[in-house]
Amino acid sequence: MRRRTLMRALATTAVACALPLAAFAAPYDTSRVVAIGGATTEIVYALGEQNRLVARDSTSTFPAAAEELTDIGYMRALAAEGVLSVQPTLILTEPGAGPPETISVLEAASVPMVVVPAPFSTEGVLTKITAIGEALGVPDKAQTLRDQVKSDFDTLALQVNQSDGAPKRVLFVLSTQGGRIMASGSKTAADAIIALAGGINAIDQFEGYRELTAEAISVAAPDVVLMMDREGDHSSTAEALFAMPEMATTPAAEAGALVKMDGLLLLGFGPRTPQAAQALHDALQGQG
Amino acid sequence: MMASDTAALPFVDRRTTARRAHLWLGLLLVLVSLASLAVGASGTSLWGALLKLAQGEALTLTERVVLWDIRAPRLVMGICVGGALAVSGAVMQGLFRNPLADPGILGVTTGASLGAISIIVLGAALPAVVQTTLGAGLLPVAAFLGAWWSMLLLYRVSTRAGRTSIATMLLAGIALSALFAAFSGVLIFLADDMQLRELTFWSLGSLAGASWVKLSIAAPVILVSVALACTLGRGLNGLALGEAAAHHMGIPVERTKTIAILAVSAATGTAVAISGGIGFIGIVVPHLLRLATGPDHRGLLVNAGLLGASLLLVADMIARVAVAPAELPIGILTALLGSPVFLWILLRKRGLVDM
Amino acid sequence: MLNAKDISVSYGPKQVLHGLSLTAEPGTLTAIVGPNGSGKTTLMRALTGDVDFSGRITLGDTDIATAKPYDLAAQRAVLPQATPLAFPFQAVEVVRLGLRGGIETNDRLALTALSRVGLDGYANRFYQELSGGEQQRVQLARVLCQVWRPVVSGVPRWLFLDEPVSSLDIGHQLTVMQIARDFARAGGGVVAVMHDLNLSAMFAHQIVLMQSGRIIGHGTPAEVLTDAQVSRAYGCDIRTSTAPQDGGWFMLPQSADNMEPMPAAQSA
Numbered sequence: 001m002r003r004r005t006l007m008r009a010l011a012t013t014a015v016a017c018a019l020p021l022a023a024f025a026a027p028y029d030t031s032r033v034v035a036i037g038g039a040t041t042e043i044v045y046a047l048g049e050q051n052r053l054v055a056r057d058s059t060s061t062f063p064a065a066a067e068e069l070t071d072i073g074y075m076r077a078l079a080a081e082g083v084l085s086v087q088p089t090l091i092l093t094e095p096g097a098g099p100p101e102t103i104s105v106l107e108a109a110s111v112p113m114v115v116v117p118a119p120f121s122t123e124g125v126l127t128k129i130t131a132i133g134e135a136l137g138v139p140d141k142a143q144t145l146r147d148q149v150k151s152d153f154d155t156l157a158l159q160v161n162q163s164d165g166a167p168k169r170v171l172f173v174l175s176t177q178g179g180r181i182m183a184s185g186s187k188t189a190a191d192a193i194i195a196l197a198g199g200i201n202a203i204d205q206f207e208g209y210r211e212l213t214a215e216a217i218s219v220a221a222p223d224v225v226l227m228m229d230r231e232g233d234h235s236s237t238a239e240a241l242f243a244m245p246e247m248a249t250t251p252a253a254e255a256g257a258l259v260k261m262d263g264l265l266l267l268g269f270g271p272r273t274p275q276a277a278q279a280l281h282d283a284l285q286g287q288g
Numbered sequence: 289m290m291a292s293d294t295a296a297l298p299f300v301d302r303r304t305t306a307r308r309a310h311l312w313l314g315l316l317l318v319l320v321s322l323a324s325l326a327v328g329a330s331g332t333s334l335w336g337a338l339l340k341l342a343q344g345e346a347l348t349l350t351e352r353v354v355l356w357d358i359r360a361p362r363l364v365m366g367i368c369v370g371g372a373l374a375v376s377g378a379v380m381q382g383l384f385r386n387p388l389a390d391p392g393i394l395g396v397t398t399g400a401s402l403g404a405i406s407i408i409v410l411g412a413a414l415p416a417v418v419q420t421t422l423g424a425g426l427l428p429v430a431a432f433l434g435a436w437w438s439m440l441l442l443y444r445v446s447t448r449a450g451r452t453s454i455a456t457m458l459l460a461g462i463a464l465s466a467l468f469a470a471f472s473g474v475l476i477f478l479a480d481d482m483q484l485r486e487l488t489f490w491s492l493g494s495l496a497g498a499s500w501v502k503l504s505i506a507a508p509v510i511l512v513s514v515a516l517a518c519t520l521g522r523g524l525n526g527l528a529l530g531e532a533a534a535h536h537m538g539i540p541v542e543r544t545k546t547i548a549i550l551a552v553s554a555a556t557g558t559a560v561a562i563s564g565g566i567g568f569i570g571i572v573v574p575h576l577l578r579l580a581t582g583p584d585h586r587g588l589l590v591n592a593g594l595l596g597a598s599l600l601l602v603a604d605m606i607a608r609v610a611v612a613p614a615e616l617p618i619g620i621l622t623a624l625l626g627s628p629v630f631l632w633i634l635l636r637k638r639g640l641v642d643m
Numbered sequence: 644m645l646n647a648k649d650i651s652v653s654y655g656p657k658q659v660l661h662g663l664s665l666t667a668e669p670g671t672l673t674a675i676v677g678p679n680g681s682g683k684t685t686l687m688r689a690l691t692g693d694v695d696f697s698g699r700i701t702l703g704d705t706d707i708a709t710a711k712p713y714d715l716a717a718q719r720a721v722l723p724q725a726t727p728l729a730f731p732f733q734a735v736e737v738v739r740l741g742l743r744g745g746i747e748t749n750d751r752l753a754l755t756a757l758s759r760v761g762l763d764g765y766a767n768r769f770y771q772e773l774s775g776g777e778q779q780r781v782q783l784a785r786v787l788c789q790v791w792r793p794v795v796s797g798v799p800r801w802l803f804l805d806e807p808v809s810s811l812d813i814g815h816q817l818t819v820m821q822i823a824r825d826f827a828r829a830g831g832g833v834v835a836v837m838h839d840l841n842l843s844a845m846f847a848h849q850i851v852l853m854q855s856g857r858i859i860g861h862g863t864p865a866e867v868l869t870d871a872q873v874s875r876a877y878g879c880d881i882r883t884s885t886a887p888q889d890g891g892w893f894m895l896p897q898s899a900d901n902m903e904p905m906p907a908a909q910s911a
Contacts, residue, residue: 058614070613071614073611073613073615076485076488077492077494077496077615077617079329079608079615080357080496081354081359081608081613082608082612082613082615083613084330084358085328085331086613087350096482096485098485099486099496099497101496101497101498102496102497104499105358105499108353108357109350109354109357110349207480208480210477
């Protein structure tokens with residue numbers, strides 16, 4: 001926690017010092033960049049700076065070209081030597097990269113690391129873009145992207161405000177493995193994207209993702225169920241889902257209202273978030 | 289029955305085999321250790337660095353970090369954890385007079401995990417005094433207490449009047465495992481997102497978290513408890529005949545048991561605390577050695593330590609090279625290597641394993 | 644000399660031994676006999692310090708209840724009824740365990756002891772692969788190693804044998820009993836729990852006859868093993884006799900054909 005704040009402060013200071021001298025001079029050596037976190041990688045690509053990337057983590061799967069980069073593994077379980085083996089000059093990461101031992105070894109090896117803040121909000125996406133643009137020494141490009149994403153968000157907000165009818169109650173289901181329903185409470189990416197799309201999270205009794213009891217689902221009475229679209233996942237078709245006894249009594253089951261979207265698009269909080277929220281909004285309007 | 293057949297054969301003293309095995313396994317460990325220092329995802333060369341040092345040149349920062357901050361602590365941790373698990377397994381098998389006893393199977397690891405998980409999830413609620421005095425030692429201490437309690441419970445439940453009932457022991461182990469796992473489940477349910485990530489990483493079992501800071505606490509505890517365990521050879525040999533017979537032969541039975549339980553708890557607990565759940569070393573290594581050099585614990589314990597350390601280092605090398613620059617969790621590898629060997633032993637040598 | 648005074652043992656609420664006393668001299672073989680459930684094995688376990696008892700048992704100058712295990716181990720060895728082993732030990736390795744329990748240091752003794760119990764060439768055989776009788780003899784060799792010399796510096800040493808011949812054929816029964824008697828003849832003390840009255844009469848200098856947790860006869864075979872005493876202890880009509888050629892005592896179970904119901908002893 002302390003480290004993250006420190007890094008952020010360092011990044012900001014470095015940027016602040018560098019800007020007046022030469023607007024285009026990067027504060028870091030950006031010849032070999034490792035991007036950690038789906039949104040981080042997306043933003044680097046959206047800025048057109050992908051030629052600087054040498055590696056990515058396993059959650060960075062968009063755009064498709066990113067998958068051809070070297071994969072250094074899951075962001076929470078990075079191997080220090082693995083990261084060093086791609087000879088990075090800069091690591092751009094979401095908060096939560098670890099384990100701490102790996103991070104401290106990377107620090108010892110003097111690899112600069114910029115931790116990009118990642119709150120699940122409109123402002124969060126814009127901040128990310130600015131921070132990454134500054135770290136890569138392309139603040140102008142970042143400003144352009146930022147303006148564009150901001151206007152997308154504004155358009156979305158306008159549309160959401162104008163849409164008529166009561167807001168839909170949305171239940172985000174993370175998984176239904178073994179007949180147990182893991183759903184999203186408040187303070188999650190799912191909760192935030194539902195709000196952006198003009199829906200209401202049907203579950204607000206807890207934070208984070210939890211397993212729901214059957215009765216809590218009836219009480220939540222979701223109009224729509226939202227899930228991630230996983231390739232080759234046959235277990236969570238609408239029939240299978242709504243056939244579960246705890247689901248059967250919900251309005252969503254009566255209407256057969258299941259919305260599935262790509263996980264990274266839906267929950268990544270990157271430059272595509274306005275489109276994701278728009279798509280979800282349209283889907284919600286279309287249901288019931 | 290066919291005394292004439294065997295009489296013709298020269299007498300073989302397996303103690304000599306065991307003593308020779310000390311040498312060979314020691315050599316193996318040295319070689320594996322060197323390999324472990326030399327192998328890694330980055331191209332950093334151990335020999336290149338040594339050559340530089342020999343010529344009085346300075347190392348590059350990357351060379352220093354990779355060799356000294358990544359590979360070296362990992363090597364030391366691999367030796368400590370592998371040795372601790374194998375020796376703990378051998379001691380438990382001797383103590384319970386049963387070749388199936390293993391910290392993993394009998395719930396001692398689960399107990400240690402429960403201790404560690406409690407600290408990860410509830411550590412912040414402890415009084416500040418405790419947190420500051422114990423610091424980084426908090427997790428190992430909690431894991432040790434968890435392991436110790438489960439050992440005591442297990443022994444109390446399954447041993448009556450000096451006889452350990454195998455069925456009771458296995459059932460008690462399963463029950464304890466389930467109980468501790470349930471408590472752990474409650475804690476995991478209570479954990480927040482950050483804690484969950486820490487738990488997930490830790491529970492897979494890995495040497496990737498090796499650091500000199502961790503080792504400065506864990507290595508001395510493991511070395512002392514393993515050394516202590518290695519002195520139990522004569523006592524455990526006696527216990528193989530049963531507690532009464534051991535007593536008749538002049539072995540201080542109660543003291544042997546107490547030391548064994550403490551040493552196993554400390555070694556297993558600490559190993560689990562720093563590396564998560566790594567299975568099968570404790571059961572496979574002593575088995576292989578018993579078949580090769582006999583069950584005499586005086587040679588067996590030291591050999592188990594050496595072979596356990598080498599095996600874990602080999603598994604770790606595979607773990608970090610196989611999918612480089614990413615890494616496999618080592619717990620998966622030891623189970624993958626260990627389970628088939630274990631099944632093979634059961635199939636081939638059932639006569640010597642069954643009792 | 645082994646001296647047990649006023650020994651009582653209870654398992655929970657059930658009293659198994661009722662204040663019995665006995666002595667055994669070094670240089671003699673004492674056989675403890677009696678029907679099943681008479682307390683023979685419990686008495687043995689009290690004498691070897693395996694169960695809690697009230698009363699006092701001394702072996703020479705040593706008080707059994709308070710002595711250190713290694714002090715006792717240097718003075719006496721105990722052969723259990725059967726010893727299952729958990730690990731693949733070889734015969735010689737089992738025997739060597741006994742070597743380390745006592746005060747002997749000569750490693751070759753293990754092989755000598757194996758040969759003594761008739762197991763020449765069995766050194767590298769796996770214990771688990773031996774027959775019950777062979778296992779029993781390996782254990783005897785182990786126990787012999789622990790107290791190899793019957794007398795050390797003028798102090799006698801002791802063998803406690805719990806049914807040493809129960810799983811042996813008649814030839815090996817004789818071998819084992821001879822080993823025990825030789826140990827006694829050389830100045831050591833032997834106490835054995837026995838099932839076989841004929842063997843007991845043949846080899847023992849002293850017989851302790853037990854019934855229902857009490858000693859009902861204590862003396863030479865001829866004194867103790869009378870028709871009346873044996874019949875009373877075992878609850879059936881037994882005739883005893885002496886063999887014609889060397890005057891030894893023997894027992895005829897055939898006479899039990901005309902058995903009468905014997906209530907008291909059976910229920911105990």
